[in-house]
Amino acid sequence: MNKVLIFDKILGYVDYIHYINSMIEKNKFTEKVKKRTNLKYNHNNDYFDSINTANKAYILGFIIADGCINKTIRGNCVTNRLTFNNSIDDLDIITKIKDEISPDSKVYIRENKSLTVNRKTQTSLKITSFELCEKLISKYDIIPNKTKHHNFQFNFNLIPKEFYRDFIRGFFDGDGSVSFYKTKNTIFFNFSFVFNSKLFAEQIGNIFEELFNIKAVYYKHVGKTCDYYTLRFNYNRQRTIIIKEIYNYLYDNCDIYLERKQIKFSKYFEYRANSTDNTVEQCNA
DSSP: OOHHHHHHHHHTTHHHHHHHHHHHHHHTOOSOOEEEBOTTSOOOTTTTSOOOSHHHHHHHHHHHHHOEEEEEEETTEEEEEEEEEEEGGGHHHHHHHHHHHOTTOOEEEEOOOSOOTTOOOEEEEEEEBHHHHHHHHHHHOOOTTGGGOTTOOOOGGGSOGGGHHHHHHHHHHHHEEEEEEEETTEEEEEEEEEESOHHHHHHHHHHHHHHHOOEEEEEEEOOSSSOEEEEEEEOOSOHHHHHHHHHHHHHTTOSOOOHHHHHHHHHHHHHHHTSOTTOEEEEOO
């Protein structure tokens, strides 16, 4: 393994080790640290032991994109919490994730009390389970504060190839976008992903290149707290056909997806069908 990747992965656990060591020194105890799990709720702690269903692959992809693991230490108690904070528009998918992982947990609705014009009501799901989170950390490298994990790579050997599309759809629903618009006789279409790690972006890009014979294009952006990357595509054959193939790959016979993105994606084909025959298609890349 690349030395840089090993070093980056080690850094992901530095805070955790530092907390444990400082806690032991401060409190002068050596007994086993307590691992907190909220026993009020029925958690499926074995859910990610193996990715053997489409739903598991989807949810794992969604967690990598939009989930967050919070690790806190108070006294001799370590708390791991998997959290989701999403727009009310995503309530349906957050509820489905809850039903799969922690059926008894509650999804909270937080009304928007801010004066910010476009800020929507939020949903919040918090699953407190030391065991579940430790598996996500150790097996799938989904570390706390993952936005700074710039060398993250996913081990695709952990999921069967038949579930790649579900994993990608989950990540797309968390950190992807689709849009289209028309100017004069040209339709512009955009299908893209956002990543904190270029290495992970290249992994997804390579899958699409192999499946659809298209060219992945990567853009680096300088953010306020960290850099990030956008993945888009150049289409070197008839665009409408390729876009339809991508849509079918993501959505054919699937049970779990973010409905608002699926509807937006499908409307492109209606939009294209209603356009004049001399309309030219362009894909933003």
